[in-house]
Amino acid sequence: MxxxxxxxxxxxxxxxxxxxxxxxxxxxxxxxxxxxxxxxxxxxxxxxxxxxxxxxxxxxxRIFALWLYLFDVFREGRFIEKVCEAAQKITSPAEFSELFWNVFNRLFTAEKEVVADITPLREVFSNISSNFRQFLSNRSYGQRKQINKIKKIAIISPQILGMRHSPTREAYSLACHLTAYFDCKVYVFNTNALNYVNNLGIEQPMMGNYNKDLGGIQISLTDYLEFKSMPLTIVTSQPGLNSSKKFLDIITTIEELEIDAVIAHGENLLLQDALYGVIPSIFATTGEPLPFARSDSYWIPGNLMTDKIKQTAEQYGHKNFLLESMLVTPEGKADQALDRKLFNIPDKAFIYLVVGTRLNQEINNEFSEVCKKLLSQDHNSVIAFAGTNDFNLSLFFDDELIQNKRVINVGFQDNLPELCLMSNVYLNPQRSGGGTSSQTAIMNGLPVVTLDYGHISSVVPESHRFSDWNSYYEYARKLAVESAFLTQEIQMFFEHFSSNLQVKEQVSKIYQQLCKTAEEFYQ
Known part of the structure; x- marks a missing residue:
C-alpha cells in the first residue's frame, strides 16, 4: 500500500x-x-x-471526542487546544465537568509535559461559574460570613475511596490532625464530583471510581499514622451528573452545619468557586499547582510554580500562594517484608521497584531503555512493576526479559510498605505522580531515583533531582554495585524525610493560614 x-x-x-x-x-x-x-x-x-x-x-x-482521540493517538498538544476552542459553546455545568475531567486526566497522566494553551477552557469555566454564583445570589446565598474563630472545617474532596488511595489519605490525614491537635470539628465532604458518564461519546473516557460503602452523613473510624480508631464525619453525595442542583445541595449542607472554613482538597470547580469569598478557604492538595476554582490561599509544592503559572494565576484572580512541599501521606512503615517467593524472585536479586496505578500511560521509551541498561549490567537485578494489574510489559520489554522474570508485574498490592521493604531501590518514571508512593518507599528504607519532574521532586533533596537520563542511570547503577553507598543513601533519604516533611507542621501552617484569612477578611 x-x-x-x-x-x-x-x-x-x-x-x-x-x-x-x-x-x-x-x-x-x-x-x-x-x-x-x-x-x-x-x-x-x-x-x-x-x-x-x-x-x-x-x-x-462528536467534536470533543474527535479531538481527544487524536490527542490520545498522536500526543499532540494542538489537539487539546482544539478541545478548548470547541468548548466555548458550553454553558452546562454537567457538560463542562465531563469535558474538564477528560482533558485533565490526559494532561496529568501524560508521560511528558503537554505543551498546550488551555486558557480558553478557563474562560468557559469563569462564565459558567459567574452564572452559578448569580443563581445562588438570587437564592440569597453569597454574602461574606463573619467568622470569629475557626472550629468547624469542611474538607471538600471530589473523590474519597480507601486508604490505598493517596488523595483519600491526604483528606483523612488533614481531618485527623485538625481534630486531634487543633480541637476542630471536621467534616470530610466526599462530593463524588468526578466524571461518571460518557455523554460525549469519547473513545477512552475518564470514568471516576466511587466508594459504594459511603453515603449520606456517617462516622468512619480511621487508623492512620499515630491515630487509632479516629472518628471522622464523612458527608457523601451520590455520583452522577455535576449539576447546579447537586452543588446547591452541598452548599446548603455546609450552611446547615455552620462551617467556619473550607479546605479545598483537589479541584472542586463550581462548588469551591461559589464558596470563595463567602467563608475562609485554602486550596491544599498534591497534584495541581493552579486549580480553576478560586480560594483565599493555596498550599502547593513550590517546585511546581513557574512563571507561566504565576501569570495565569494573576490573570484569573488566584493569589496568596504558600510554596511548600507536597502533603505528607505515606502508607506507613512495615514490620515485615513480603516474601520474595510470592513473586518467584530469588533471595539474592537486587530489586528495583516501580509503583503506579497508571503505568500504561506513565512509562515511556526513555525510562524503559534505562531499565534495560540496568538489567544488562547486573544479571542479578530484577525490575518489579506494581500498582497496575493490566500493565503490558511486552510494550516495553522483549520476550526474553519477561520470560526470564528480569521484569515482572506484581499488579496492585494491598501492602505497599511490605513490598517496599522487600525491594532495594525505588525508580520513578518521568511523570506528574509518584510523590506519595515514594514517601512510603523512603519510610521503608528505599532511596528514590527520579528526574527533576513532577511533584515527587519536593520529596527528594535538590541534589538528587536529576536533569537527564544518563545521570539518573549512573546513580541507580551505583546504588546496586556499591553496598556502602546504598546504605549511606538510605540513611540520607530517611533523615531528609524525617527532618523536612513533618505532617503535623504542614497541617499547622494550613490551619494558621485559615485563621489569618478569617481575621483579615471575615471579621
Missing part, C-alpha cells in the same frame, strides 16, 4: 467514525484498529494526518 493511500485510509476511518452520533462497539473496534496502525507509520505520514485534521473541516457530531 502506498504512503498516500495509508494516510488517506486512516483519515477516512477517523472522519467517518466521528461523523456518527454515538460511539458503537463497531466504531470502537475500528478506532482501536487505527490506533494499532499509527505506530507503524513514519514521521512524515503522521505529520500529514495531524496537519489534515488541524487545517481541514471536520465533522462536528
Amino acid at each position: 502506498s504512503q498516500s493511500q495509508k494516510v488517506t485510509d486512516v483519515i477516512n476511518v477517523i472522519e467517518l467514525e466521528f461523523s456518527k452520533p454515538i460511539l458503537s462497539d463497531d466504531s470502537s473496534k475500528n478506532l482501536q484498529a487505527v490506533r494499532s496502525i499509527i505506530p507503524h507509520l513514519d514521521d512524515n505520514e503522521k505529520e500529514l494526518i495531524i496537519k489534515h485534521f488541524l487545517h481541514s473541516t471536520v465533522p462536528q457530531d
Whole structure:
C-alpha cells in the first residue's frame, strides 16, 4: 500500500467514525484498529494526518471526542487546544465537568509535559461559574460570613475511596490532625464530583471510581499514622451528573452545619468557586499547582510554580500562594517484608521497584531503555512493576526479559510498605505522580531515583533531582554495585524525610493560614 493511500485510509476511518452520533462497539473496534496502525507509520505520514485534521473541516457530531482521540493517538498538544476552542459553546455545568475531567486526566497522566494553551477552557469555566454564583445570589446565598474563630472545617474532596488511595489519605490525614491537635470539628465532604458518564461519546473516557460503602452523613473510624480508631464525619453525595442542583445541595449542607472554613482538597470547580469569598478557604492538595476554582490561599509544592503559572494565576484572580512541599501521606512503615517467593524472585536479586496505578500511560521509551541498561549490567537485578494489574510489559520489554522474570508485574498490592521493604531501590518514571508512593518507599528504607519532574521532586533533596537520563542511570547503577553507598543513601533519604516533611507542621501552617484569612477578611 502506498504512503498516500495509508494516510488517506486512516483519515477516512477517523472522519467517518466521528461523523456518527454515538460511539458503537463497531466504531470502537475500528478506532482501536487505527490506533494499532499509527505506530507503524513514519514521521512524515503522521505529520500529514495531524496537519489534515488541524487545517481541514471536520465533522462536528462528536467534536470533543474527535479531538481527544487524536490527542490520545498522536500526543499532540494542538489537539487539546482544539478541545478548548470547541468548548466555548458550553454553558452546562454537567457538560463542562465531563469535558474538564477528560482533558485533565490526559494532561496529568501524560508521560511528558503537554505543551498546550488551555486558557480558553478557563474562560468557559469563569462564565459558567459567574452564572452559578448569580443563581445562588438570587437564592440569597453569597454574602461574606463573619467568622470569629475557626472550629468547624469542611474538607471538600471530589473523590474519597480507601486508604490505598493517596488523595483519600491526604483528606483523612488533614481531618485527623485538625481534630486531634487543633480541637476542630471536621467534616470530610466526599462530593463524588468526578466524571461518571460518557455523554460525549469519547473513545477512552475518564470514568471516576466511587466508594459504594459511603453515603449520606456517617462516622468512619480511621487508623492512620499515630491515630487509632479516629472518628471522622464523612458527608457523601451520590455520583452522577455535576449539576447546579447537586452543588446547591452541598452548599446548603455546609450552611446547615455552620462551617467556619473550607479546605479545598483537589479541584472542586463550581462548588469551591461559589464558596470563595463567602467563608475562609485554602486550596491544599498534591497534584495541581493552579486549580480553576478560586480560594483565599493555596498550599502547593513550590517546585511546581513557574512563571507561566504565576501569570495565569494573576490573570484569573488566584493569589496568596504558600510554596511548600507536597502533603505528607505515606502508607506507613512495615514490620515485615513480603516474601520474595510470592513473586518467584530469588533471595539474592537486587530489586528495583516501580509503583503506579497508571503505568500504561506513565512509562515511556526513555525510562524503559534505562531499565534495560540496568538489567544488562547486573544479571542479578530484577525490575518489579506494581500498582497496575493490566500493565503490558511486552510494550516495553522483549520476550526474553519477561520470560526470564528480569521484569515482572506484581499488579496492585494491598501492602505497599511490605513490598517496599522487600525491594532495594525505588525508580520513578518521568511523570506528574509518584510523590506519595515514594514517601512510603523512603519510610521503608528505599532511596528514590527520579528526574527533576513532577511533584515527587519536593520529596527528594535538590541534589538528587536529576536533569537527564544518563545521570539518573549512573546513580541507580551505583546504588546496586556499591553496598556502602546504598546504605549511606538510605540513611540520607530517611533523615531528609524525617527532618523536612513533618505532617503535623504542614497541617499547622494550613490551619494558621485559615485563621489569618478569617481575621483579615471575615471579621
